[in-house]
Amino acid sequence: MLSSLFQFFTSLKLTVVCLGLATLLVFVGTIAQVEQGLYQAQDRYFRSFFVYWSPGGADWGIPVFPGGYLIGGLLTLNLIANYVRRYKFNRANLGLLTVHLGLVLLLMGQLFTDLLSTESAINLQLGETKNYSEDFFASELVVADTTDPDTARVVSIPTTLLPTTPTVRLPQKPFELQVRQFWPNAELLENAGEGTVASGATDGVGRTLWVQGRPPTVKMDERNVPAATVTLSDAGKPLGTWLVSGLLRPQSFAHEGRSYEIALRPKRHYTPYSLTLLDLRHDVYPGTDIPKNFSSRVRIDNPSSGENREVLIFMNNPLRYQGLTYYQYQMAARGPVKSSTLQVVRNPSWLTPYLACLLVGAGLTWQFLAHLIGFLKQRSA
Amino acid sequence: MFIEFASAARFRPLRQGIAAIALAVSAGLFAGCGRDEVTVYEAPKDVPPPRATTGTDPHTHAQTDPHQGMAMPATLKWETPAGWQAQPAGGMRLANYLVPAGSQTGQVSVVVLPQVVGRDLEVLNIFRERLRVPPLEPDQLNGLAQQIPIGSEAGHVYDMSGEGEGDAADRLLVAVLQDGQASYYFNFFGPTGLVEAEKPNFLALLKSVTQAAESSAATPPAMPPPASPMAAASAPTDGRPRWTVPEGWRETPPTQMLLARFEAGDDNGKAEITVSMFPGDVGGTVANVNRWRGQIGLAPWSEAEVTQAMTTLEVEGGSAMVVEMFNDQPGSGKRLVGVIWPRGTHTWFYKMVGADAVVTREKAALIQFVQSVRHSNA
Numbered sequence: 001m002l003s004s005l006f007q008f009f010t011s012l013k014l015t016v017v018c019l020g021l022a023t024l025l026v027f028v029g030t031i032a033q034v035e036q037g038l039y040q041a042q043d044r045y046f047r048s049f050f051v052y053w054s055p056g057g058a059d060w061g062i063p064v065f066p067g068g069y070l071i072g073g074l075l076t077l078n079l080i081a082n083y084v085r086r087y088k089f090n091r092a093n094l095g096l097l098t099v100h101l102g103l104v105l106l107l108m109g110q111l112f113t114d115l116l117s118t119e120s121a122i123n124l125q126l127g128e129t130k131n132y133s134e135d136f137f138a139s140e141l142v143v144a145d146t147t148d149p150d151t152a153r154v155v156s157i158p159t160t161l162l163p164t165t166p167t168v169r170l171p172q173k174p175f176e177l178q179v180r181q182f183w184p185n186a187e188l189l190e191n192a193g194e195g196t197v198a199s200g201a202t203d204g205v206g207r208t209l210w211v212q213g214r215p216p217t218v219k220m221d222e223r224n225v226p227a228a229t230v231t232l233s234d235a236g237k238p239l240g241t242w243l244v245s246g247l248l249r250p251q252s253f254a255h256e257g258r259s260y261e262i263a264l265r266p267k268r269h270y271t272p273y274s275l276t277l278l279d280l281r282h283d284v285y286p287g288t289d290i291p292k293n294f295s296s297r298v299r300i301d302n303p304s305s306g307e308n309r310e311v312l313i314f315m316n317n318p319l320r321y322q323g324l325t326y327y328q329y330q331m332a333a334r335g336p337v338k339s340s341t342l343q344v345v346r347n348p349s350w351l352t353p354y355l356a357c358l359l360v361g362a363g364l365t366w367q368f369l370a371h372l373i374g375f376l377k378q379r380s381a
Numbered sequence: 382m383f384i385e386f387a388s389a390a391r392f393r394p395l396r397q398g399i400a401a402i403a404l405a406v407s408a409g410l411f412a413g414c415g416r417d418e419v420t421v422y423e424a425p426k427d428v429p430p431p432r433a434t435t436g437t438d439p440h441t442h443a444q445t446d447p448h449q450g451m452a453m454p455a456t457l458k459w460e461t462p463a464g465w466q467a468q469p470a471g472g473m474r475l476a477n478y479l480v481p482a483g484s485q486t487g488q489v490s491v492v493v494l495p496q497v498v499g500r501d502l503e504v505l506n507i508f509r510e511r512l513r514v515p516p517l518e519p520d521q522l523n524g525l526a527q528q529i530p531i532g533s534e535a536g537h538v539y540d541m542s543g544e545g546e547g548d549a550a551d552r553l554l555v556a557v558l559q560d561g562q563a564s565y566y567f568n569f570f571g572p573t574g575l576v577e578a579e580k581p582n583f584l585a586l587l588k589s590v591t592q593a594a595e596s597s598a599a600t601p602p603a604m605p606p607p608a609s610p611m612a613a614a615s616a617p618t619d620g621r622p623r624w625t626v627p628e629g630w631r632e633t634p635p636t637q638m639l640l641a642r643f644e645a646g647d648d649n650g651k652a653e654i655t656v657s658m659f660p661g662d663v664g665g666t667v668a669n670v671n672r673w674r675g676q677i678g679l680a681p682w683s684e685a686e687v688t689q690a691m692t693t694l695e696v697e698g699g700s701a702m703v704v705e706m707f708n709d710q711p712g713s714g715k716r717l718v719g720v721i722w723p724r725g726t727h728t729w730f731y732k733m734v735g736a737d738a739v740v741t742r743e744k745a746a747l748i749q750f751v752q753s754v755r756h757s758n759a
Binding site: 056058128129130131132146149150151152153154155156157158160161168170171190192194195212213214215268270332338 | 417418419420421422423424425426428474560592657658659672698724725727730756
């Protein structure tokens with residue numbers, strides 16, 4: 001059994017099939033971005049084990065093609081298994097070994113980037129301080145105990161769980177949360193209109209609002225704003241039903257002498273330090289409206305290291321700090337509220353492509369020189 | 382890829398073991414990453430951004446109790462003219478005022494629409510419903526706008542009149558301020574004479590507007606990274622299916638809620654055809670039919686009446702429901718033909734409404750149009 005499995009993974013036919021499938025997948029996945037948008041197409045074709053096809057309108061799918069993870073994983077295993085089976089170490093083969101190590105590192109690095117990297121943004125109004133950034137895509141439903149004057153104890157439920165988890169027992173809270181309705185993308189209106197439904201909320205600002213579900217957007221310059229109506233209860237006794245949405249501020253309520261807030265917001269990534277926006281500039285070329293430069297002057301305050309310094313972030317000059325990279329991203333420098341948005345990227349494996357390229361380059365150089373020297377020796381002999 | 386390999390060696394248990402470990406590690410890696418779960422953490426409370434310090438005792442229109450909860454991109458403050466009476470505000474209204482003048486009363490409201498920029502036409506047409514006048518066409522909009530300072534920023538104002546004669550006619554001033562993340566609408570509605578008399582106060586209020594940044598939670602979430610120019614150029618047309626547009630229909634810009642909008646007819650009578658799609662059943666067939674009846678001034682039907690009025694239409698992959706209604710009251714003469722098409726987890730609405738003669742004539746075209754619809758994944 002183990003022997004036949006090993007034989008399968010060391011098959012060179014598997015290599016050829018995987019490379020062929022990868023070529024096809026890249027082509028189809030690239031074309032699909034036209035209709036599905038970059039991120040949805042990436043998730044569907046490349047960040048998956050299988051590509052699924054759903055009959056019109058169905059919420060289930062049939063796997064019709066191997067996804068990027070499956071093909072990439074098989075190729076990596078195939079490469080490693082072949083080395084384990086076939087490779088004999090000698091000086092002549094050292095270059096090839098290095099080249100293939102570089103390829104493995106490249107494949108693994110991409111996998112780690114997919115699995116471990118996060119992209120978020122921190123939006124700062126002038127003078128504002130924050131110690132968190134907000135995810136571009138993921139949202140969270142939070143119930144926070146805000147009784148303490150300085151800190152909040154937060155229970156965070158990813159919105160991905162809401163459609164499939166109608167009832168959530170909140171850890172360390174007396175509440176049970178029941179999801180009554182969930183919209184992946186919705187607008188809130190003050191009046192009933194085309195396609196609106198009453199929110200059904202009995203508490204909070206949502207009592208007077210109407211919800212208009214909208215098709216989830218795949219556009220690159222839009223984001224989905226989810227909404228939900230949720231009921232909190234304590235030992236089966238309902239405390240109220242709230243409408244929560246990315247368009248609403250946190251809503252407060254009290255229970256048994258403690259203060260709470262409930263909100264649906266972009267998922268937060270907290271940092272042990274804070275950034276304060278001190279100044280922002282939108283420079284244009286003289287006599288025109290053509291942007292020349294966008295820059296934000298921020299102060300880093302890190303209580304754990306005692307660091308307190310100013311940094312200027314501008315186009316192509318990001319701030320790299322504690323594993324995060326802050327890029328100048330968006331700016332509202334002309335409105336009544338001046339604010340700057342920095343894109344925050346965490347990619348623990350950002351060095352792997354560089355190391356992989358170095359390995360491949362070194363391996364090819366070694367292999368070339370080995371052949372060249374051998375050739376020259378043979379010629380002079 | 383594999384060249385110059387040594388000849389295959391015999392399989393050894395050690396080598397098989399290494400392969401098995403590699404497989405197990407890979408599987409574990411996939412299984413352990415990216416799992417969504419409920420988490421609990423402690424975090425410092427949000428610190429609101431500092432308030433602006435301009436003005437001595439301005440009326441700051443922050444998130445007070447009536448509209449606590451609405452996620453405004455920013456709060457503004459301004460000086461309220463003497464004699465204007467503040468009223469409770471809520472939802473997306475930052476403020477409401479009554480403007481009394483003798484026996485007449487005007488109304489001023491400040492509305493903020495987060496993430497709505499450059500949609501003046503659609504928003505103004507909603508506001509214009511109070512004037513009971515037809516919606517503006519796109520080419521009418523530009524001629525109507527006048528530049529005006531709002532605080533230290535450049536805004537513009539629309540001056541519109543409604544039904545009635547002279548000073549008694551309704552009038553609506555809408556001043557618009559946009560900051561790239563939201564639009565702020567300052568509306569002044571009332572009889573023309575009152576609006577004209579109070580206009581200097583309204584302009585003074587606009588001039589006094591300053592920022593009163595209030596809460597970090599109000600900041601709308603940042604948009605995902607922008608698309609490349611190529612991706613933008615080849616973007617889909619809002620998830621529309623394929624269809625054949627009947628001859629004589631003219632496509633017009635859809636509003637935010639619509640996937641498509643068409644117009645049929647001529648100066649003697651017109652009909653509007655709209656296509657929209659929403660998740661779920663959107664309140665059910667009866668509620669939607671009665672919403673349409675309300676739109677042309679008809680009383681609601683009972684469930685039995687709705688069922689009786691419905692006919693079935695064969696469409697791609699199933700069937701849809703067609704309903705027709707007509708308001709024969711003098712002054713109306715409007716007819717509406719609607720198609721409700723439940724499809725998977727969503728419901729599609731195809732609606733034609735307008736002059737009786739045009740809708741009657743174009744009904745067959747609407748049916749053909751709906752039957753021509755082909756969804757991309759079918």
